[in-house]
Amino acid sequence: MNQDVLRHAPLFSELDDESMTALFAMMGRTRLKRGEVLFREGDAADRLYAVVDGKVKLSRASADGQDSVLAILGSGQVFGELSLFDPGQRSSTVTAVADEVQLASLSHDDLLALLDGRPSVTRGLLALLSGRLRRANDVIGDLVFADVPRRVAKALLNLADRFGESTDEGMYVRHDLTQEELAQLVGAARETVNKALADFVAKGWVKLESRAVIITDMERIVRRAG
Template identity: 50%
Template sequence: MDENIVRSSPLFAALDEDGKQAVLASMKQEDYHRSAIIFREGDPGDRLFIIGSGKVKVGHASGDGPREPPGRARPGRDAGRAVTVRSAPRNATATVVAESTLYSLTQQDLYRVLAQRPEVARHLLASLARRLRKTNESLADLVFADVPGRVAKNVLDLAQRFGRQTDDGVMVAHGLTQEELAQLVGASRETVNKALADFASRGWIRLEARAVLISDVERLRRRAR
């Protein structure tokens, strides 16, 4: 099991080495293939998951609302991206986008860590606050921002998560289908594709299969405002 998963996770960053080893000993490593379902809407929220490697998308199994963008582990912040434990049933479905390794911690083990290490609870609250702020920002965008602006903002957000600098620009291998990208933006696929095509015609981006090459980050950033 990769010890760096606990060391690099913001949720457990405040633990000393003994505490991190205790958490690691309680974790279970699981490997998932592409398209595997980690959990479904309505399943018990009895485990916390941390993404070790790969990509996982978390969203509603049906409906026209926006999906949460896929999470992918990277050193530091994103290595600690977690689906938190709740007593209530899951309100979303987690699906593997690419071959992934996840580390899970049961509700009982997490509560034991929280009882023994109060500093972890502070990090957990901070993580939940960031998620709430992100949700509020997304709702505000749906109300006040036009579709091209939302498309630009989401492409930049995906670039921050998955972007890789190349000689031609920032390559964003997001792995989303056109329908999933439209759900992420909160608009129809046709409208989102029209906005992307407009950005491409202006030379800001280049569209590829489940990927975008951003040629002009600054112009895209201005359009996202």
């Protein structure tokens, strides 16, 4: 498990080498296969997790049993930080969406000890929480004001920003999501999202592959997301 990946996380990016090595030694290790659940909404919340390799989805179930994907997280991203302030119940379910996922974890008590006397880590935690709140506000605004094609375009850009690789064909984005999961991330019915994607394909803006997309006309997608 590569500790250098953790330096991409705001919480740990300013730690010196000695502190980073000590932190890595105390962290737990977890491996998941696609479809395996790390924890479920309502489970006890007592650890923070960082994705070392692979991708996970954070989801919640509505009263009628419908799932909503809150976020897709990849290497260097952290989740479960709310357990620091509210070590009660998990507010989401975390499931592996890549073939293999590697996670590092830190207990509630160890996280508090890490924060003690390290203002850079505290600043990183505040930045993480602020980013979560900002994204939540953006999602709420999009659900109220944006049509589905715009939300699809924005979702593709967000995924491309974190998981995209430039190729001769365009920006290749291996998102590892099923059609249903992508629709849950957008917050719309699968049929409606598929219709928007089919329109993008017909216009030559994207190409679709299994659990991946190639953005062939980035300028158009950016405009549609605006």
